[in-house]
Amino acid sequence: MKMTTLKMKEKLDKLFQKDGWRVSFIRDKDTYRVEWEASKQGVSIKIPNVIAKFEQRGEAALDELYYHVSESLKMMNKEHHLNGKEKNIFPVIRATSFPKKTKAGVKLVFTEHTAETNVYYALDLGSTYQLIDEEMLEVQGWTKDRLKEISLFNVRSLPVDPKKDTVAENDFYFISPQDGYDASRILNESFLEEMKANAIGELLVAVPHQDVLIVADIQNQTGYDIIAQMTMKFFADGRVPITSLPFVYDEKKLEPVFILAKNKPKDK
Structure with a gap:
């Protein structure tokens, strides 16, 4: 029997039933969302994509989905520190149209670069990175100039092999x-x-x-x-x-x- 959107929603409801998380289903967009109740930060999942993977790989596809979503949520909910992590701070180039705030409304730290680009700053977490916002700077007692200086030093230390x-x-x-x-x-x-x-x-x-x-x-x-x-x-x-x-x-x-x-x- 072909997996329907509603049947997959039921599976996802069971999969993501966990204290502190909240789930929702946006029917007109076929999207399932898992987020932290407190911060409203979360992950949106396209149900048709999940169904396609499930029909190919069965429950293993859902196990993999759970792993990636839970890892993403963990990183969102973790307090990251800049002090002691100086070697893990790098600049990232983005278009000037890139958002200036996080989804929670906190201003991201950035520097104007060219008419087409801005420079944001990232804390490298290994398999991913987190863009640094103004709240992080304030809590850590850092200035924007210090952040910029450290990130530029680090990018110059990266190998260049054209x-x-x-x-x-x-x-x-x-x-x-x-x-x-x-x-x-x-x-x-x-x-x-x-x-x-x-x-x-x-x-x-x-x-x-x-x-x-x-x-x-x-x-x-x-x-x-x-x-x-x-x-x-x-x-x-x-x-x-x-x-x-x-x-x-x-x-x-x-x-x-x-x-x-x-x-x-x-x-x-």
């Missing part, structure tokens, strides 16, 4: 170690200065999504077309998209550019 690809006499470097801070390496100024010093043409930098940093040594008109198309494609495919516009890096500044190669002047 993979080079040359297309139509233009050099493209991809930094994607998949550690969660790939795009954050755009804040490693010493790395960008080194790339600028070695560039033959104009240096462009792109962070289309969280999991890649692209640095390009553009040496001819075709190069501008390539970086524009490449950044757009990466942006569309990214798990956490940031911006489809590349940046010109010059005099330690990043300026977003909308490129139409045929209109790009030959001389700056």
